[in-house]
Amino acid sequence: GAVVSQHPSWVICKSGTSVKIECRSLDFQATTMFWYRQFPKQSLMLMATSNEGSKATYEQGVEKDKFLINHASLTLSTLTVTSAHPEDSSFYICSARPRTGDTRNQPQHFGDGTRLSIL
Amino acid sequence: AQKITQTQPGMFVQEKEAVTLDCTYDTSDPSYGLFWYKQPSSGEMIFLIYQGSYDQQNATEGRYSLNFQKARKSANLVISASQLGDSAMYFCAMRGILTGANSKLTFGKGITLSVRP
Numbered sequence: 001g002a003v004v005s006q007h008p009s010w011v012i013c014k015s016g017t018s019v020k021i022e023c024r025s026l027d028f029q030a031t032t033m034f035w036y037r038q039f040p041k042q043s044l045m046l047m048a049t050s051n052e053g054s055k056a057t058y059e060q061g062v063e064k065d066k067f068l069i070n071h072a073s074l075t076l077s078t079l080t081v082t083s084a085h086p087e088d089s090s091f092y093i094c095s096a097r098p099r100t101g102d103t104r105n106q107p108q109h110f111g112d113g114t115r116l117s118i119l
Numbered sequence: 120a121q122k123i124t125q126t127q128p129g130m131f132v133q134e135k136e137a138v139t140l141d142c143t144y145d146t147s148d149p150s151y152g153l154f155w156y157k158q159p160s161s162g163e164m165i166f167l168i169y170q171g172s173y174d175q176q177n178a179t180e181g182r183y184s185l186n187f188q189k190a191r192k193s194a195n196l197v198i199s200a201s202q203l204g205d206s207a208m209y210f211c212a213m214r215g216i217l218t219g220a221n222s223k224l225t226f227g228k229g230i231t232l233s234v235r236p
Contacts, residue, residue, distance in 0.1 A: 034224075
């Protein structure tokens, strides 16, 4: 089945540090990847839609300068949390949809998520 | 605009029994897809089942089946023969089909299922 790899799984770092999270589709190409944030016991909140070779589309209220997204290839998207602060602590999870001819019923496949803790 | 509603409080089920997780939705898209995902405590999102709005039959995948009632705008997940490993959070989600590859999944707030031995 389609596999999405997300790295790292855990990050603990000091306030002010920038943190990069990678999301790779291992056995399929993904023109579009999605980045979500999730607080404990809550639903996934879409942060941005990442398109290969173009700028990401951010959801309302998400700071594009704080959360930098790069989608340089059909199998890799990165999220960089710049100058992270304790309020940025959260679970971040990426998702990708296979780039096939008929995408109508293609489920999004998710990475295992990254737990980010800013001290 | 799309909206998914999951209003059940935490659900409990006895091992080996069946359980139904409710999901209602609202959308202006004429064609859409409905998805269920499972999220165990470890955090990964596991795709369970898909139902297209124009599919004639209710979807089934092993122990999972979807009770799709289009007129009532409901897409309830039925898990048969519950197992301890089914304990997790379950999310219902939908996506408009005609809005292209960038169309976003809209998630419900999720339901926590606990399976008792």
